[in-house]
Amino acid sequence: MNAYRQLEERFRRIGAIEQAISVLHWDTAAIMPEGGAFARAEQLSTLRLIAHQHLVAPEVENLLAEAGASNRNLGEWQRANLREMRRRWLHAAAVPGELVEAESRACSECEAVWRRARLENDFAAVLPGLERILHIEREIGAVKGERLGTSPYEALAEQYEPGASVAVIDRLFDEIAAFLPDLIEDAVARQAAAPSANISGAFPIEAQRRLAMRLMEQIGFDFKHGRLDISAHPFCGGIPDDVRITTRYSEIDFARSLMGVLHETGHALYQRGLPAVWRLQPVGRARGMAMHESQSLLLEMQVCRSRAFLTYAAPLIREAFGGEGPEWEADALYRRQIRVRRGVIRVDADEVTYPAHVILRYRLERAMLAGDLDPSELPAAWAAAMRDMLGVAPDSDREGCLQDIHWYDGNWGYFPTYTLGALIAAQLFEAARRDLPDLVREITEGEFAGLIGWVRERVHLKGSLLSTPELVESATGRALGTASFERHLRDRYLA
Amino acid sequence: MNAYRQLEERFRRIGAIEQAISVLHWDTAAIMPEGGAFARAEQLSTLRLIAHQHLVAPEVENLLAEAGASNRNLGEWQRANLREMRRRWLHAAAVPGELVEAESRACSECEAVWRRARLENDFAAVLPGLERILHIEREIGAVKGERLGTSPYEALAEQYEPGASVAVIDRLFDEIAAFLPDLIEDAVARQAAAPSANISGAFPIEAQRRLAMRLMEQIGFDFKHGRLDISAHPFCGGIPDDVRITTRYSEIDFARSLMGVLHETGHALYQRGLPAVWRLQPVGRARGMAMHESQSLLLEMQVCRSRAFLTYAAPLIREAFGGEGPEWEADALYRRQIRVRRGVIRVDADEVTYPAHVILRYRLERAMLAGDLDPSELPAAWAAAMRDMLGVAPDSDREGCLQDIHWYDGNWGYFPTYTLGALIAAQLFEAARRDLPDLVREITEGEFAGLIGWVRERVHLKGSLLSTPELVESATGRALGTASFERHLRDRYLA
Numbered sequence: 001m002n003a004y005r006q007l008e009e010r011f012r013r014i015g016a017i018e019q020a021i022s023v024l025h026w027d028t029a030a031i032m033p034e035g036g037a038f039a040r041a042e043q044l045s046t047l048r049l050i051a052h053q054h055l056v057a058p059e060v061e062n063l064l065a066e067a068g069a070s071n072r073n074l075g076e077w078q079r080a081n082l083r084e085m086r087r088r089w090l091h092a093a094a095v096p097g098e099l100v101e102a103e104s105r106a107c108s109e110c111e112a113v114w115r116r117a118r119l120e121n122d123f124a125a126v127l128p129g130l131e132r133i134l135h136i137e138r139e140i141g142a143v144k145g146e147r148l149g150t151s152p153y154e155a156l157a158e159q160y161e162p163g164a165s166v167a168v169i170d171r172l173f174d175e176i177a178a179f180l181p182d183l184i185e186d187a188v189a190r191q192a193a194a195p196s197a198n199i200s201g202a203f204p205i206e207a208q209r210r211l212a213m214r215l216m217e218q219i220g221f222d223f224k225h226g227r228l229d230i231s232a233h234p235f236c237g238g239i240p241d242d243v244r245i246t247t248r249y250s251e252i253d254f255a256r257s258l259m260g261v262l263h264e265t266g267h268a269l270y271q272r273g274l275p276a277v278w279r280l281q282p283v284g285r286a287r288g289m290a291m292h293e294s295q296s297l298l299l300e301m302q303v304c305r306s307r308a309f310l311t312y313a314a315p316l317i318r319e320a321f322g323g324e325g326p327e328w329e330a331d332a333l334y335r336r337q338i339r340v341r342r343g344v345i346r347v348d349a350d351e352v353t354y355p356a357h358v359i360l361r362y363r364l365e366r367a368m369l370a371g372d373l374d375p376s377e378l379p380a381a382w383a384a385a386m387r388d389m390l391g392v393a394p395d396s397d398r399e400g401c402l403q404d405i406h407w408y409d410g411n412w413g414y415f416p417t418y419t420l421g422a423l424i425a426a427q428l429f430e431a432a433r434r435d436l437p438d439l440v441r442e443i444t445e446g447e448f449a450g451l452i453g454w455v456r457e458r459v460h461l462k463g464s465l466l467s468t469p470e471l472v473e474s475a476t477g478r479a480l481g482t483a484s485f486e487r488h489l490r491d492r493y494l495a
Numbered sequence: 496m497n498a499y500r501q502l503e504e505r506f507r508r509i510g511a512i513e514q515a516i517s518v519l520h521w522d523t524a525a526i527m528p529e530g531g532a533f534a535r536a537e538q539l540s541t542l543r544l545i546a547h548q549h550l551v552a553p554e555v556e557n558l559l560a561e562a563g564a565s566n567r568n569l570g571e572w573q574r575a576n577l578r579e580m581r582r583r584w585l586h587a588a589a590v591p592g593e594l595v596e597a598e599s600r601a602c603s604e605c606e607a608v609w610r611r612a613r614l615e616n617d618f619a620a621v622l623p624g625l626e627r628i629l630h631i632e633r634e635i636g637a638v639k640g641e642r643l644g645t646s647p648y649e650a651l652a653e654q655y656e657p658g659a660s661v662a663v664i665d666r667l668f669d670e671i672a673a674f675l676p677d678l679i680e681d682a683v684a685r686q687a688a689a690p691s692a693n694i695s696g697a698f699p700i701e702a703q704r705r706l707a708m709r710l711m712e713q714i715g716f717d718f719k720h721g722r723l724d725i726s727a728h729p730f731c732g733g734i735p736d737d738v739r740i741t742t743r744y745s746e747i748d749f750a751r752s753l754m755g756v757l758h759e760t761g762h763a764l765y766q767r768g769l770p771a772v773w774r775l776q777p778v779g780r781a782r783g784m785a786m787h788e789s790q791s792l793l794l795e796m797q798v799c800r801s802r803a804f805l806t807y808a809a810p811l812i813r814e815a816f817g818g819e820g821p822e823w824e825a826d827a828l829y830r831r832q833i834r835v836r837r838g839v840i841r842v843d844a845d846e847v848t849y850p851a852h853v854i855l856r857y858r859l860e861r862a863m864l865a866g867d868l869d870p871s872e873l874p875a876a877w878a879a880a881m882r883d884m885l886g887v888a889p890d891s892d893r894e895g896c897l898q899d900i901h902w903y904d905g906n907w908g909y910f911p912t913y914t915l916g917a918l919i920a921a922q923l924f925e926a927a928r929r930d931l932p933d934l935v936r937e938i939t940e941g942e943f944a945g946l947i948g949w950v951r952e953r954v955h956l957k958g959s960l961l962s963t964p965e966l967v968e969s970a971t972g973r974a975l976g977t978a979s980f981e982r983h984l985r986d987r988y989l990a
Binding site for chain 2: 013016017019020023024027031032033034035036038039040042043045046047050222223224225226227238239240241242279280
C-alpha cells in the first residue's frame, strides 16, 4: 500500500472515531440523564485521546512526506485530501503535549470560574484564569504560527477557519465599520416611525415542533437522515448521514425557536450535502466555520427572514397556532423578524447590529494577544468600544465582557467566523438570485429545490477541495467582499 | 508503573471504548434514523477493532504473566481482576485473525439469509449458511477449549457464562426434564378448570409509559441514571451510570410491555448496582449472562408476577387505564400473569414451559457441535424433541428451528443461560424470603428497598469477584440446584 493509501486508511479510522464522538456529544447535550456525565466524560476523553494518537503517531510525518513527494500520481481531490491531512497533522503535532495539557486544564478551570463570575458579575474573579489562558494561547499561536508560516493570531483563527488572513479580515471589517453605524441609525429611525405589533399568546410546544419539522422537510431536510430534538443550547450535531438538530422552545414566543431551527437546518443541509465519496476523509469535511455559518445564515437571514419566505410560511404559521387577525399576516410576521435594536448582548442581536459585536471582539482579542491590551483593562475597553460601535454600553460586565464563553474556554480567533459567514451568505444569495431568476418567486411558493440544488453543487459538494476564498469566488464569481452584504442590508432595512 | 497497574490502565481504556460502543448500540436500536445505519456500522466496527487491538497487543501477554508472577502483592479484588483480564485476553487472543474474520462474515451473511428464510419458511435456503457457521464455531470451540482446558462446547458457552460446565448443566437440566412434563400437565389441567377472564380495551401508550415509569421508580430504578425508550426488540443497554431500557407497546395489551419493562428493570438494577470503584475494570462487570438473566427473572417472575406484587400494583393499574370491574382485581390480574400454555414459540413461553424450550435447544446444539446431528436433520429432530418435551409440534420450521436468531448469528452455547438464570432467581428469592421474613408483606405494600438492598449486597456489589457457582453459594448458602425452582413452580401453579 503506498503512502497516500496508508494515510487514507488511517484518516478513515480517525474519521469514524470522530463520528462516534460527535454522536456521543449530541447524546450528552440532548438526552443523557445527568448521572451519566462522569462516565461520558471518560468515554469522550478516551476516544479523543485515541484519535489524537492516531493523528500524531510517529509514522505519520514520514507518510505525509512520502505521499507529498509522489503527489503527481494523485488526482485533484486526493491532492487536496493530502493537503488537509497535513493541515490536521500540523495542528495536532505542532503543540507539545505539556502545552496541550496545560490548555485543557486552564480552560476547564477557567470555564467553571467564568460560569460563577458571570452569574455574580465578578470579572475580578475570572481575571487570573483569563490571564493564564491568554498566556497559553499566545504560546500556542506562536508555535503553530511558526509551523504554518502565519502570525500567531492567524494560527489560532486557522483552527476554525483554514487560511484565515488578518489582512483580509481587517479590510472587510474596516469596510463594515465604515458603513454600519449610519446604517443602524437609519434602520432604527425608520422602524421607530412604523412600529410593528407583537403577537402574544401561548404556543404549544408540540405545535411548534410540528411546524418546525414541516418547514424543515419542505426546505429539504430528510428525516431519514436526521432528527430534531431539544437541548439547552441549540446546535447542529451528529454526522452527515445522521444530522441532529436541537432547539429550545418557549411557549410565549414561537419565532425565536423557529428561526433557530431554520438556522440549524442551514448547517444541517451543509453537513448532509458534503461529498459522500469522501466521507471520513479530511477533504470531505465542511470547509470551515465561516463557510458553515454562511450556510446557516443563508437559510435563516437571506431566505427565512425574507418577505418572500414569510409570505409562503404565514398560512402554515396561522394554521399551526390557530392565529387570526392582521398581526398574523405575512407582512406583520416579516416586519417582526427584521427588527433592529441596539442591544448589548451578541446572541440576541439582529443581523444589522451583529457585525458590531463581532468586530469589537475581534479587535479586543487581537489587542490582548498582541500585548496591546492588558486583560485587567478589558471591561473598560469593552464598554468604550461598545459605545463607539453601537452607541450603547453595558450596565455591567455580565452584559459586557463576561457574556460569551469563547475567551474563557480557549476559543480565541473564533469570533470573526460569524461575520465572515454573514458576508459569504449575502454574496451567495445574490449570486443565486442572479443564476436563478425565479428564485424569489419560488421561495414565495415554498419551492426550495432550486436554491438548495444551486448551493449544494457550488458549496456542499466541494467539501474542503478548495480554500475558503477559492470556494467563495468559484461559487459567486467574485472574491469575498462586503458589497453584497451592504446591499442586502440597505435593501431590507432602508428601501 | 508495575505490570498490574499497566494492565488496569489498559483495561480502563478498553472499558471506556466498550461503554461508548454500548451507548452507540442503544442509539442504533432506539433512535437512529434509518439513513444513519451504514455510517454507524463503520463507527462501531472501528471502535470494536480498536478495543480488540488494545486487548491483544503483543505486550499484554507479558504483562499478564508478570502481574501473575507477583500477585502476592495484590488484594483480593485485584487478583480477581487479573483473572478476568486473562480470561478476556484468552478469548480474544486464542482465535486466529482469519477465523475471527470468517466468523464475522459467515454470521452477517447467514443472518441476512435467515431473516428471509424465516419469513418464507424455507429452511433449505439457510442450511448452507448454518453448516458454514457450525463448522467455524466447532473450530473456535476447539482452539478456545485447548487454551481454556475445557471441551469445545464449554469454551463457546464460556463466552457468555464464565466457567460453564456441561456436567453441571446436564445434571440440572436432567433434573428439570424429569419433573417438568408432569408439572406442566397438572398446571394446564388445573388452569383449564378455572379459566381467567381477559381484559380487553385500548390502553393508551402514554398511560402505559407513565405506569411503567412509576413502577420502575418505586422498585428502585433511578431516572437520573437511566432512561426508558422504545425499540423493536426490547433490551437493557447503556452503561451502569446510564442504564437504558427499551420496550415496545401494544395498545391492545398493556401487560406484555409492562412485564417486559419490569424484566429489563431487573437487568438494569444489576448494571446500576455493580461496584462503582471497579467501573471499567473486568472485575467490575456483571458475572455472566446466567446471573444477568437471574436478575431480570428475579424481578419479573419471582416478584412482579406474584400475587403480592399484583395486590400492590392493581390499584395503580386501574388508575392508569380507568379500569373497573372484577377483571381488574388483583386476583384476576395475577391469574392472567401466570397462565401456562403449551406453545411452540420460546419468546412467548411462560416460566413453566420455558425450560423445555431451552433444554431442547441445548441438546440439539450440543449434538450438532459434536457431529451427532447433521444440520440437515435439524427440522425433524426439533419437531421430535418438541413433541417429546412439550407434547406439541410446530406446524412449520418458521415456528420451529427457524424461530430464534442465535444459531444463525453465531451465538452457540448461549441458550442454557436462560434456564440457569431462572434456577438462580428462584434460589435467590427463596433465600431472600428466609433472610427477610417480612418480604412478601413488603412487596404487597410496594416496598422493595429490603429486597433490592439484599440482592445488591449479595450479588450486584460482587461484580465478577467470584465465579457463578461461588456467587450463588455465597448469596444463598447452597450450591445451585433445581429444588427452589421446582418448589416455586409447585407453590405457584399447583398449590
